[in-house]
Amino acid sequence: MPHILIVDDDELLRGTIADILVEEGHTVIEAQNGLEGLSVLERGEQIDVVLSDVRMPGMDGITFLHRVVEAYPTIPVVMLTGHGTVDSAVQAMREGAINYLLKPSNKKQILESVDDAIEQHRIKHERQKLLDQVVSGLSQLGLADSTTRGQIQQSLSSRQPTPHTEDRFLKIGDLTIDQHRLVALFKGRILELTPTEFDILYALVQAAGRVVTFEDIVFRLQGVRTERDEARSMISTHISNLRNKMRDAGCEHYLHNSRGHGYFVSLDSV
Numbered sequence: 001m002p003h004i005l006i007v008d009d010d011e012l013l014r015g016t017i018a019d020i021l022v023e024e025g026h027t028v029i030e031a032q033n034g035l036e037g038l039s040v041l042e043r044g045e046q047i048d049v050v051l052s053d054v055r056m057p058g059m060d061g062i063t064f065l066h067r068v069v070e071a072y073p074t075i076p077v078v079m080l081t082g083h084g085t086v087d088s089a090v091q092a093m094r095e096g097a098i099n100y101l102l103k104p105s106n107k108k109q110i111l112e113s114v115d116d117a118i119e120q121h122r123i124k125h126e127r128q129k130l131l132d133q134v135v136s137g138l139s140q141l142g143l144a145d146s147t148t149r150g151q152i153q154q155s156l157s158s159r160q161p162t163p164h165t166e167d168r169f170l171k172i173g174d175l176t177i178d179q180h181r182l183v184a185l186f187k188g189r190i191l192e193l194t195p196t197e198f199d200i201l202y203a204l205v206q207a208a209g210r211v212v213t214f215e216d217i218v219f220r221l222q223g224v225r226t227e228r229d230e231a232r233s234m235i236s237t238h239i240s241n242l243r244n245k246m247r248d249a250g251c252e253h254y255l256h257n258s259r260g261h262g263y264f265v266s267l268d269s270v
Contacts, residue, residue, distance in 0.1 A: 002118050003027045003046045007037035007064060008053040008080060013103060017051065020107050021114065034059030038067055041075075049117040050077045051101070054088045062092055069096035076117040080105075087188070090169060099180075102190060170205050172265060175254055177205050186251040196221060197242040200235065204255070204265040213262040239263065 004021050008014040009032050018028040029045060031037040033056045041047060050068060054061040065077055079100040081089040089100035098120055101113050170177040176185045184191045184201055193201065203212055203220045214231035218224065226234065246252040256266050 001025045001027055002048040002114075002121075003029065004114060005029050005031065005037060005040055005045075005047045005050045007031045007034060007050065007056070007061070009033055009056045010053070013080075017110060020110055024111060026114070033057060034061065034064030034067070037064055041068065041072055047072075047075055048121045049114055050075055051080055051114070052077055053080045054092065055082070062088065062095070065092055065095060065097055074121065076120045078113050078117055082188075093168075170202075172205060172208050172254065172267065175205065175251055175265075177202055186246075186249045189249065191245055191249055191251075193242065193245060194238075196238050197245070200238055200242055200263075201265075204263055208265045209267045211258040211262045211264045217262065
């Protein structure tokens, strides 16, 4: 079974995540900071996935990430982040992390994230195995040198899908849409939206600064064209609920009504 390294100074949270993973049959190794995490890797422990907190005393999560990416590039790293450090997690993804989890995350989110990371590790491992086989075959023919190996490695890497962080997040001020996880966040806190409410907000953020008509919102949601009055009636309850939730989160000022036409997210509200 996969071996998971959890690096977090919060013993209670670390233990909770470990219990969830062990229950699923994973082998878990725990470390309370980046230095301990590196020690685990350096002594040759089999590690398939790393879960690392962003903020820790001593060696923080970002520094730890850099060291892992540099020394153990095939091991995927998922960052654990509190509500106030989402921007740090996004930055970490730009620097090599494959995903992030907001603390606290539920069991389903943790397992899905780990499963995705395990699959990425498998793909990277298979690519490395293929590279070694190709180079070994060429060496037997006297055709391989360090330059050849580098060229093959570059070719394989260019075919490897990598997360495009810039495409993943839509950000307007403190309002962020994560297009992979399909969640909206304000100042790092997830807005508890229904799928329909999220789709409406997503459409408005994508068109930020422009009015999205009632009809276009309905078409986005249901794939059908309707008259304006019918469309307005169909989405009115969803809009009201979305506005209330944004008000509770302190971000209602982003959502505006273009009377008789539709709604828009204002860039002037940033």
